Amino acid sequence: MQKPFLTVDGLSKAYGNFIAVSGVSLDVGRGEFFSLLGPSGCGKSTLLRMIAGFENPTAGSVLLDGADVTALPPEKRPTNMMFQSYAxxxxxxxxxxxxxxxVQERLPKAEIAVRLSDVxxxxxxxTLLERKPSQLSGGQRQRAALARALVKRPKVLLLDEPLGALDKNLRAETQDELVRLQKELGLTFIIVTHDQQEAMTVSSRIAIMQAGRVLQVGSPETVYExxxxxxxxxxxxxxxxxEVASAISDQGLASVVLTGFEGRYRARLPAGTSTVGxxxxxxxxxxxELVRNGEGVPGIVEDITYTGAQRRYRLRLATNATLDAVKVNSGGEDFQIGEAVAAGWAGEAAHLLAE
Structure with missing residues (x-):
């Protein structure tokens, strides 16, 4: 990423003894589609509201396009926010x-007409401009709210769970529309969502939050893989x-012994991760990968779920833990419930974690 367009530096928000956001620092690039992803109550909406100016931070600062906007009210910031309720x-x-x-800003009528036509x-x-909100579908109301946010031509568009009220099919269509629009306009979008699939679909990068802190930032591929x-x-x-009983570095990967199982298994060893501890x-x-005769973690097929394109298998292991596997449905021979199998994987497909 080039020079950050938006910088959140050590931002915190406390309500009495409750810490909603704790020392969050983030850089967002110009023209990025950036997601704040996490479960309900993790602080992502509070963080977004501090960026917008609707909440005053307890500590930290917000810099936008080189200017410190921490003390500016929402109407003085080059941002606009779209709420889940559409309002x-x-x-x-x-x-x-x-x-x-x-109109509230008293822009010339000619300028207002041009902007309205454009958005x-x-x-x-x-064809919907003369209708009232009650005469619109959920998707149409969502587009109207988005138009109201975009017509002010903000430098950053902030979206707080904007698709939460839409059904599954319309949600998927609107995700594609948001990505298309963001690329066409070249604006910086920051979206708050608790939907992992949504974040993976629309984002150039994702910040994963828990308990008021950012745990990891990266591209969808990075945070998933x-x-x-x-x-x-x-x-x-x-x-x-x-759980890993022991691990040694082995030609860029790690060779590990799993607690409760015999044999050695390979996995990627992230840079900076020690094999001790x-x-x-x-x-x-x-x-x-499941095989009938071969090396791997042994287990018994306990359940099979057929989803059309895939078959999902749940194995019961000797430790009484379970293991899940997914196989693309090729129409060939299938495993059976109660069958003994072995579960394995390529070394590059597994990943060692230190926490």
């Missing part, structure tokens, strides 16, 4: 909702986690 005025038409902020065309709202903790491995998708091995279900 459309029910008595106003779509057009009047969109231009409400511009209505980009969001395909031209190389999580830095068991929590992230489990939170971002599915993962089989094994508590370690765990993480492997995604889709990276697990």
């Amino acid at each position: 459309l005025f029910p008595h106003l038409s779509v057009a009047k909702n969109i231009i409400f902020g511009l 209505a065309e980009k969001l395909q709202l031209g 190389a999580p830095t903790s068991r929590y992230i491995a489990k939170f971002l998708g599915e993962a089989n986690i094994f 508590p370690l765990w091995l993480s492997v995604r279900p889709e990276r697990v």
Whole structure:
């Protein structure tokens, strides 16, 4: 990333004795689609509201395009925020909702008309401008709220769970629309979401949060393929986690003994991770290979779920733990419930974790 466009430096927010956000530092690049991802109550919306100016930080600063905006109120910041509730005025038409902020700023009518026409065309709202919010579908209300945020031409658009009220199919369509629009406009988008799939779909980078702190920042591929903790491995998708009894470095990978199992298994060893101390091995279900006769973690097929494109297997291991595996449905011979199998993986498919 080049010089950061937005910098959050040591930002904290306390409500009495409760710490909602604790010392968060982030850099966001110009034109990035950046996600704040985490479970409910992790502090992601509070962090977004501090960036927007709706919450005053207890400590830390917010710099935008080289200027310190920490003390500025929301209306003085070159940002705009779209809320999950959309907050459309029910008595106003779509057009009047969109231009409400511009009217309040007393922009010339000609300028307002140009901006309205431009954003209505980009969001395909031209035929809906005279309708009231009650006459719109959920997806149309979402686009109207987005148009109201974009018409002010902010440098950064902040989105707080903007797709939470949409059904599954419309949510997927709107995700694609957001990505298209962000690329077309070249704006910096920061989105708050608790939906892992949504963050993976729309983001150039993701910050994963827990208990007011940022645990890891990286591209969707990085945080999925190389999580830095068991929590992230489990939170971002599915993962089989094994306790490691011992590990040695072996030609860029690690050769490990798993607690409760014989033999050695290979896994990637992240830079800076020592083979001494508590370690765990993480492997995604889709990276697990099942064989009837071969080396690997032995188990009994306990359950099979058929999803059409895939078959999902749950194995019961000798330690009484379970292991999940996913196999693309090729229409060939399948394993059976109660069958003894072995689960293995390529060394590059597994990952060692130190926490």
